[in-house]
Amino acid sequence: MVEDGSKILASVVASQLDVHEKYGGVVPELASRAHLRAIVPVVRSALEQAGTSYQELGAVAATQGPGLIGSLLVGLTFAKALSFARGIPFVGVDHLEAHIHAVSLEARARGEEIPLPALALVVSGGHTHLFEVHGPEDYRLLGRTRDDAAGEAYDKVAKLLGFPYPGGPIIDALAAYGNPNAIPFSLARMKGNPLDFSFSGLKTAVLRWVESHDLSAEIQARRQLRERVKRPTLEEWLQVTSQQTLDLLASFQKTVIEELLRRLELAAEQGGVRSIVISGGVAANRGLRRAAESGRLSFPVYFPSLALSTDNAAMVAALAFEKLKRGVSTPLTAKPYASFRMSPS
Amino acid sequence: MPSEKSWVFHSQSEQETIAIGERLARELRPGDVVLLIGELGAGKTTLAKGIVKGLGVANPEEVASPTFTLVHEYGEPPAVYHVDLYRIDTPAELETIGLDEVVRSDAVILVEWGERLRGLLREPYWVIELSRAAEDVREIRVSYTGTAAPTVASDSG
Numbered sequence: 466m467v468e469d470g471s472k473i474l475a476s477v478v479a480s481q482l483d484v485h486e487k488y489g490g491v492v493p494e495l496a497s498r499a500h501l502r503a504i505v506p507v508v509r510s511a512l513e514q515a516g517t518s519y520q521e522l523g524a525v526a527a528t529q530g531p532g533l534i535g536s537l538l539v540g541l542t543f544a545k546a547l548s549f550a551r552g553i554p555f556v557g558v559d560h561l562e563a564h565i566h567a568v569s570l571e572a573r574a575r576g577e578e579i580p581l582p583a584l585a586l587v588v589s590g591g592h593t594h595l596f597e598v599h600g601p602e603d604y605r606l607l608g609r610t611r612d613d614a615a616g617e618a619y620d621k622v623a624k625l626l627g628f629p630y631p632g633g634p635i636i637d638a639l640a641a642y643g644n645p646n647a648i649p650f651s652l653a654r655m656k657g658n659p660l661d662f663s664f665s666g667l668k669t670a671v672l673r674w675v676e677s678h679d680l681s682a683e684i685q686a687r688r689q690l691r692e693r694v695k696r697p698t699l700e701e702w703l704q705v706t707s708q709q710t711l712d713l714l715a716s717f718q719k720t721v722i723e724e725l726l727r728r729l730e731l732a733a734e735q736g737g738v739r740s741i742v743i744s745g746g747v748a749a750n751r752g753l754r755r756a757a758e759s760g761r762l763s764f765p766v767y768f769p770s771l772a773l774s775t776d777n778a779a780m781v782a783a784l785a786f787e788k789l790k791r792g793v794s795t796p797l798t799a800k801p802y803a804s805f806r807m808s809p810s
Numbered sequence: 811m812p813s814e815k816s817w818v819f820h821s822q823s824e825q826e827t828i829a830i831g832e833r834l835a836r837e838l839r840p841g842d843v844v845l846l847i848g849e850l851g852a853g854k855t856t857l858a859k860g861i862v863k864g865l866g867v868a869n870p871e872e873v874a875s876p877t878f879t880l881v882h883e884y885g886e887p888p889a890v891y892h893v894d895l896y897r898i899d900t901p902a903e904l905e906t907i908g909l910d911e912v913v914r915s916d917a918v919i920l921v922e923w924g925e926r927l928r929g930l931l932r933e934p935y936w937v938i939e940l941s942r943a944a945e946d947v948r949e950i951r952v953s954y955t956g957t958a959a960p961t962v963a964s965d966s967g
Contacts, residue, residue, distance in 0.1 A: 533880055535908045591878035612855050613875045621850060621877075657871060665875070669851030803883045 466515040467779055470786035471573040475514030476772070476779040479503035500539035508543070511778075522553055526785030529557035529795070530802030537801035545797045556785035557795040560776075561587045561594055561805065562604070564744040566787070567773040567780035579767055580739035584732050588725060589745035589775075590616035590631065593662045594805070595728055597738065601787045607732055608660030609805075615721055616747045618664040622671050622717055626680070626710065627687035628702075636714050637750045638699055639706060643715030648674065650720040652727070660728050667720055674713060683707055722756045729762055741766045749774040816953040822946055827853050828870055830950055831860015834938075838865065840889075840916040843931060845924025848940030853948050854922045857940065861920060862890055876922070880907050888917045895923040901930060 466475040479499075512518060527544035530537060541557065548555035565585040572579050585596040585604070593610035613621070616633060623632025650670050653663035686705040690697050703711075729741055741764050743757060749771050757766045773780060788794070821827040838844070838861070846854040859870035867885040876882045876894035884890040891912045898904055904926070912919055913931070921927055924937070934956025943949040 531879070533907065589878075610874050611871050614878060617875060617877050625850065661871065665851070665855065672849075672851050803879075803881060803888075 467782035475511040477511045524554045526556040554794040563780040566784040567769045570783040583740040585742040587745045588747040610662040612665035627684035640715040640718040643711030645715040645719035647712035648716035819950040827856045828860035831857045832864035835864025843935040852940040895926040
């Protein structure tokens with residue numbers, strides 16, 4: 466729940482991370498039934514957190530896409546029904562645009578405006594998309610992953626090595642203890658659009674490295690640790706992770722960051738931008754934040770707070786507020802869409 | 811499956827795998843289900859790129875891994891569904907992602923980590939197994955569970 470486009474009154478995420486971890490990366494949160502069970506309690510608790518009621522809402526927004534149709538339908542249908550019943554406007558919002566907007570939302574709350582045009586990198590488990598942003602709904606896709614998303618590479622490498630899901634946080638934490646130059650993974654060479662990304666080759670290179678080193682005992686030890694302890698501490702992880710694996714993680718993380726920053730540098734060299742925005746789940750990665758803020762990128766870099774890096778509804782509400790301010794609302798006939806599209810209809 | 815026949819291809823590069831996918835696309839009919847089976851990094855998504863290209867619904871660059879997003883659609887209305895079951899462990903979860911509707915559609919359905927559908931799917935369907943034959947050689951073994959097996963020209967004769 467957002468007031469005046471930048472003040473977050475309540476943000477509730479029905480994260481089923483516990484269930485997730487148990488299955489090593491399964492997806493109940495994407496499943497429509499889980500959504501159906503969660504939506505009413507989530508909305509109710511957001512209203513409670515904000516100390517308000519359905520009667521006081523000025524508008525309602527939901528994500529229209531991209532995503533799994535069944536899950537999108539739950540939020541969309543609920544929002545449309547609320548809009549119809551209360552006679553308030555409905556706004557359908559694009560998930561990637563909302564991730565970018567999360568950063569503007571927080572900048573505005575600090576009394577800052579992000580200088581436009583901006584380069585915006587949305588990087589998560591499902592997306593690695595680079596945009597040039599000129600204003601609300603005015604953006605151009607510069608490049609995107611041709612195979613795995615950056616976050617997906619983290620998840621797959623983590624699973625391979627016996628670490629939990631999601632893989633980003635644990636690899637990020639352990640990478641600090643390894644030598645990032647130990648294993649010189651090669652960077653992807655892109656034919657065609659040089660601003661596209663590729664992480665599949667890196668994933669395979671890590672797999673080959675793991676196959677050619679005898680890591681089975683420590684992988685087994687990590688799986689046992691996960692069975693024994695619900696949330697192992699960093700010290701516990703370090704006890705079951707060899708130096709060569711720490712070096713592997715550090716080298717892997719360094720390569721991912723390098724892939725991301727190189728595209729940003731290349732796009733920034735093409736001129737015309739005044740700032741850089743990095744958003745999405747992988748934006749929570751400390752190694753990425755440190756590298757991006759090291760002064761290497763010659764523009765101010767904006768990250769969302771950790772809470773707004775991962776998927777959340779506050780960014781959806783904030784973007785909807787912007788749209789409404791410009792008189793844009795969405796007809797109740799709007800349908801969800803599965804794949805990324807430039808101009809959602 | 812006594813009627814099962816198989817064809818074998820070998821690929822030494824991403825480009826070759828895409829070309830094999832394009833060739834296979836010529837054999838596919840609307841509603842066909844293709845299970846893509848192979849370890850991490852075996853080339854499942856790359857082969858899917860070739861099939862999607864061969865079917866003429868999208869460029870290979872637009873075909874990315876659906877691991878996180880589960881289902882990608884190509885074409886409007888969708889002519890290809892590209893599904894990834896990497897994160898799916900139980901039949902109950904399969905049901906919740908709406909796969910039954912996808913499978914009933916007239917689109918070609920490509921399923922990565924498709925071994926998870928074996929035994930749950932009504933025949934006939936295609937099975938494509940990708941594996942590493944040598945350091946830089948991937949073997950792509952294609953079979954069809956139906957009786958009226960199409961004729962696929964493979965590079966092993």
